[in-house]
Amino acid sequence: MQLDTLEVVEERRMLHKLMRTLSNTFHPLNDRLTVCDVHLGKAEMERHAESKVIVAVRVRPLSEDEQERNEESIVFCPDEHNLLVSQEGLVERAFSFNMVFRPECSQQEIFQTTGMRKLIDMAIEGYTCTVFAFGQTGSGKTYTITGPHSLFSEDSQESELEGLMQRSVAYLLERVQHSDELFQLCASYSEIYNEQVRDLLNPWLTYSLAVRGSTTSGFYVENLSVVEFCNLEGFMTLLERGMQNRQSSSQTQNEHSSRSHSILTLYIKHTLTGAEPVAVARGKLCIVDLARGSERVKDRDSDTEKLLEETGNINRSLLTLGKCITALVDPKKRTGHIPYRDSKLTMLLSDSLGGEGITLMIACVSPTAGNLQETMNTLRYSSKAKRIKNKPVAKSDLREQILASLQKEIRILKEENMTLRQHLPKFQEELESGASGSCTGSTDGTVEPVYYDERSESTGSDAGLMSLLQDLKREIDKLQKDKRLLLDKQESSDQQRECLSQENVRLLRKLRDLERVICSSPHSNSSYSGISLDNEASSGNSPQCVQNPTVPQQQLPPDQSPSQPPYTITYCCTCSVEAHQQGQGCPQLLERLALHEDSYGAHHLNPQQKLPLIQDGDAARHPRAVEGGKQPGREPPGEEPAYGACPPQRRRSQVEKRGYAERFQGLLEARGKKAQSVEMTAGRPQQGDPGLPLLVKKRGETS
Numbered sequence: 001m002q003l004d005t006l007e008v009v010e011e012r013r014m015l016h017k018l019m020r021t022l023s024n025t026f027h028p029l030n031d032r033l034t035v036c037d038v039h040l041g042k043a044e045m046e047r048h049a050e051s052k053v054i055v056a057v058r059v060r061p062l063s064e065d066e067q068e069r070n071e072e073s074i075v076f077c078p079d080e081h082n083l084l085v086s087q088e089g090l091v092e093r094a095f096s097f098n099m100v101f102r103p104e105c106s107q108q109e110i111f112q113t114t115g116m117r118k119l120i121d122m123a124i125e126g127y128t129c130t131v132f133a134f135g136q137t138g139s140g141k142t143y144t145i146t147g148p149h150s151l152f153s154e155d156s157q158e159s160e161l162e163g164l165m166q167r168s169v170a171y172l173l174e175r176v177q178h179s180d181e182l183f184q185l186c187a188s189y190s191e192i193y194n195e196q197v198r199d200l201l202n203p204w205l206t207y208s209l210a211v212r213g214s215t216t217s218g219f220y221v222e223n224l225s226v227v228e229f230c231n232l233e234g235f236m237t238l239l240e241r242g243m244q245n246r247q248s249s250s251q252t253q254n255e256h257s258s259r260s261h262s263i264l265t266l267y268i269k270h271t272l273t274g275a276e277p278v279a280v281a282r283g284k285l286c287i288v289d290l291a292r293g294s295e296r297v298k299d300r301d302s303d304t305e306k307l308l309e310e311t312g313n314i315n316r317s318l319l320t321l322g323k324c325i326t327a328l329v330d331p332k333k334r335t336g337h338i339p340y341r342d343s344k345l346t347m348l349l350s351d352s353l354g355g356e357g358i359t360l361m362i363a364c365v366s367p368t369a370g371n372l373q374e375t376m377n378t379l380r381y382s383s384k385a386k387r388i389k390n391k392p393v394a395k396s397d398l399r400e401q402i403l404a405s406l407q408k409e410i411r412i413l414k415e416e417n418m419t420l421r422q423h424l425p426k427f428q429e430e431l432e433s434g435a436s437g438s439c440t441g442s443t444d445g446t447v448e449p450v451y452y453d454e455r456s457e458s459t460g461s462d463a464g465l466m467s468l469l470q471d472l473k474r475e476i477d478k479l480q481k482d483k484r485l486l487l488d489k490q491e492s493s494d495q496q497r498e499c500l501s502q503e504n505v506r507l508l509r510k511l512r513d514l515e516r517v518i519c520s521s522p523h524s525n526s527s528y529s530g531i532s533l534d535n536e537a538s539s540g541n542s543p544q545c546v547q548n549p550t551v552p553q554q555q556l557p558p559d560q561s562p563s564q565p566p567y568t569i570t571y572c573c574t575c576s577v578e579a580h581q582q583g584q585g586c587p588q589l590l591e592r593l594a595l596h597e598d599s600y601g602a603h604h605l606n607p608q609q610k611l612p613l614i615q616d617g618d619a620a621r622h623p624r625a626v627e628g629g630k631q632p633g634r635e636p637p638g639e640e641p642a643y644g645a646c647p648p649q650r651r652r653s654q655v656e657k658r659g660y661a662e663r664f665q666g667l668l669e670a671r672g673k674k675a676q677s678v679e680m681t682a683g684r685p686q687q688g689d690p691g692l693p694l695l696v697k698k699r700g701e702t703s
């Protein structure tokens with residue numbers, strides 16, 4: 001008998017261990033689901049958000065020359081969204097844009113109203129933002145982007161004429177300096193001249209740089225120098241160096257006409273130190289100054305071969321830009337081929353047009369009648385461009401970090417699963433050997449049931465264990481549901497997560513199998529589902545827990561097969577004999593009943609039916625229980641209060657207030673106390689081990 005007891009104790013110790021491991025296994029899963037939900041929400045949001053290209057039009061004031069020639073403006077700005085082109089007797093056409101800037105608008109006003117600050121904020125968050133100035137020669141593109149050429153002379157004091165570039169960098173530096181987070185700012189400056197990409201920060205390179213495409217990064221310039229800066233002076237040095245290296249020439253309309261498209265890119269690496277895991281956002285702000293626009297070659301004094309070639313290339317890239325814009329705004333063509341690869345300019349702007357970036361386009365127009373045709377072309381292109389839709393996506397290393405942490409968790413889970421798998425056969429073996437050791441084989445080969453001494457707390461411990469198992473099972477089921485939901489949402493985007501799911505499903509199956517094995521084992525008290533108070537003759541005056549053959553099968557929850565434990569244990573679990581005799585009641589039993597109702601609903605088992613063996617007069621033995629069950633004064637007069645008929649809500653709340661850990665700890669403590677009173681001749685529970693004492697006796701044995 002003592003040997004049997006030891007085996008059962010060991011078996012339970014293993015069971016506890018297993019349960020602990022299972023709890024640990026599923027808690028990280030729960031946390032991870034939450035993390036994934038959060039990030040999934042962001043990803044979902046990004047998937048659906050669309051942003052149209054923002055188009056602003058800036059009208060240049062009449063130059064001194066134009067004023068001298070008494071030229072008049074034919075471009076009017078009735079308000080900040082509408083623009084009217086009107087030449088008496090020739091044309092009258094109205095356009096509307098996101099923003100329209102009158103000729104008298106200052107550089108500061110342009111910076112503020114175009115929402116450059118917002119763009120920079122988004123670049124800090126990890127978005128790719130692009131600003132490009134577009135328009136015919138001499139319309140004020142370079143003036144808008146960098147300010148007038150005079151600004152770069154040594155004795156210049158005209159800081160109010162600084163363009164978007166300098167103002168943007170100043171704002172960016174201000175943001176960075178007032179932030180507690182880590183930033184790294186770098187810049188590259190390149191130009192596309194005659195369809196060749198040149199590094200403006202490294203003019204000694206004699207060859208043109210290649211434009212490459214990658215599925216993850218899009219198009220990029222290979223080997224382009226990227227220089228770090230940390231203050232405005234540092235940036236201004238870079239900008240000036242780049243401006244000096246830029247191709248320009250003197251034209252009729254513009255003394256410093258740009259002959260190339262220039263692209264300044266600010267790379268913002270933003271480390272979010274507060275996030276866990278640490279996230280790194282990698283945003284970009286590209287500021288593009290396009291070369292002279294769509295003016296016709298024959299109109300200009302490009303009589304030399306070089307100028308003809310330059311203009312041809314510029315116009316070709318602008319033509320491709322036009323084609324791309326046309327394709328992008330056509331719903332049928334949008335999903336098809338967009339001819340980005342036809343020019344270097346469109347390749348490098350592909351992310352800004354119809355990609356994952358946010359784009360601001362500033363169309364610059366000249367106000368005079370002599371530029372009417374070019375002005376109309378610019379405005380038509382701009383009208384089209386404002387219909388282009390992008391799907392902005394923040395570029396962040398956070399995904400990679402989450403992936404890495406998921407992979408780490410997967411590895412841990414795999415290891416734990418492996419351990420569980422290793423333990424499982426051992427467990428089964430022990431259970432089998434335990435079953436053969438503790439069951440009494442009768443002469444006819446049938447197995448007789450084992451009878452437990454009611455003084456042992458083992459029955460109560462079993463009830464607690466079963467309850468914990470049930471709760472754990474419920475939690476696992478919930479986790480499994482959550483997990484399925486998550487997997488559905490992600491639509492197999494993450495194969496590793498699927499593997500994890502399969503692992504967990506296998507684990508759950510094993511757990512269920514294990515439960516079945518444990519429950520079907522004669523050592524598992526879950527098969528003892530009733531309390532007998534009427535067999536006092538066999539055990540003195542104290543009630544004795546026995547298998548309750550009177551619980552009918554139809555009372556079992558519908559999803560349980562008869563071989564499974566009914567989980568309708570209603571026996572008096574841990575209350576001691578003395579407690580009964582002194583009328584202390586049985587709180588664990590009340591708790592069990594509440595749990596039972598929580599699990600399956602009161603309609604499955606009437607609380608009265610749960611205790612079929614409690615006879616009339618039992619209430620007198622449990623006066624406290626009666627008091628606890630029904631509040632005095634609320635009972636109908638003359639009605640006998642039923643044992644355990646505690647109001648369900650109160651019982652439920654009592655149970656819910658207690659966490660699993662607390663209940664588990666309670667059980668262990670209860671066992672620990674009882675263990676001291678158990679006489680064991682061989683072996684002792686190890687230190688820290690609750691001991692789980694269980695007195696097993698055969699029918700007919702005296703206690």
Ligand SMILES: Nc1ncnc2c1ncn2[C@@H]1O[C@H](COP(=O)(O)OP(=O)(O)OP(=O)(O)O)[C@@H](O)[C@H]1O
Nearest residue numbers: 060137138139140141142143148254257258291292
């Ligand atoms: N808003 C403005 N206020 C005052 N002057 C302006 C404005 N816009 C442009 N200008 C002046 O007009 C001239 C041409 O401007 P800018 O060089 O910026 O033209 P552009 O469009 O860049 O020409 P290109 O394509 O040939 O380089 C410059 O002298 C510039 O100072």
